[in-house]
Amino acid sequence: MVGKRVTPRVAIVGTVGLPAAYSGFETLAEHLVRYNEREGSPLALTVYCSARHFAERPPVYHGAAMRYVNLDANNASSLIYDAVSMAAALREGVDTILLLGVSGAWAVPFVRLLTRARVVTNIDGIEWKREKWRGAAKLILHASEWIAARFSHAVIADNGAIVEHVRQSYGRDSVLIAYGGDHALAPAPAPYPGLPEHYALALCRIEPENNVSMILEAFATDPALPLVFIGNWDRSAFGRELKQRYAASPHIRIVDPVYDLATLHTIRAGSSLYVHGHSAGGTNPSLVEMMHFGRPILAFDCVFNRQSTEDAALFFNDAGSLQHLVAATVAIGGAEQGQRMAAIARARYTWSQIGAAYVRLLTDRG
Structure with missing residues (x-):
């Protein structure tokens, strides 16, 4: 007897939400959702959004379930917003969390310890090296990158130089996936x-x-x-x-x-x-x-x-x-x-x- 096909349940966490406004990660989430719908891909997607940024909150967008978290997605609030989004996704029984950025990475070790869910993290650029971050913010971002690289099941790098950075700094391989521009x-x-x-x-x-x-x-x-x-x-x-x-x-x-x-x-x-x-x-x-x-x-x-x-x-x-x-x-x-x-x-x-x-x-x- 052929077993029943299981549809992987994937939560996209770490963006303001959809429809995309202008950020790179939101645009990425937008096109992943559209690709999944257009190609009939074997993924059941859920996107976590900041309720504070959307006057209208449709439950479904291009075939993806939409969930709204009543927190700000940006700046220091992103540390809590991402973690709350991941907790909500785990309560819904997702198989994989796609974490875009490292703000919520501090929670990834707990996901590993307490659940069987897989975490795939796109670590973005080497965020902590950006000139605009100083003091505590720089330290937190550096630590978050370390945690993401150490505890995620898979790490995505968008540039060959980031792949090399992850290899040299953390001794692990990452998957090179850039962005679309068409x-x-x-x-x-x-x-x-x-x-x-x-x-x-x-x-x-x-x-x-x-x-x-x-x-x-x-x-x-x-x-x-x-x-x-x-x-x-x-x-x-x-x-x-x-x-x-x-x-x-x-x-x-x-x-x-x-x-x-x-x-x-x-x-x-x-x-x-x-x-x-x-x-x-x-x-x-x-x-x-x-x-x-x-x-x-x-x-x-x-x-x-x-x-x-x-x-x-x-x-x-x-x-x-x-x-x-x-x-x-x-x-x-x-x-x-x-x-x-x-x-x-x-x-x-x-x-x-x-x-x-x-x-x-x-x-x-x-």
């Missing part, structure tokens, strides 16, 4: 008037580790192209100061955050090249999204960006070298380098590939 091409472009005819584009959270000051300095004086720079400028004193300093520059257009994908499609597709200043973390979602547009990528020279672009981007390490690269790229057009970026993106960063990799890992009980 969703950025999906919506029809929406009108966005007032863009220059030709321009460089930068898009990021306005934080020192993203080399925002360096990029602005490179474009402030007689650049080969004007710069359109999108970010959350008003979120911090650092961003507000830069916005005030460069808002009047004739070569720089400071743009507040844009989350609508159709509008972003217009802005990305109209650019001549993309400047990526991230220096920390792993594979950055905004980078792999932009690679699909086939524009030349000028990236800050760090191991994460070299891994993500297979060393095929153009790399800078200060304002002067960035200004030189912009001028050189404008002079030669950069079409060949842009095509190389798009080819890498199609080969490595599509949601069909990423979804399949997650399903394989989440159905593996070995």
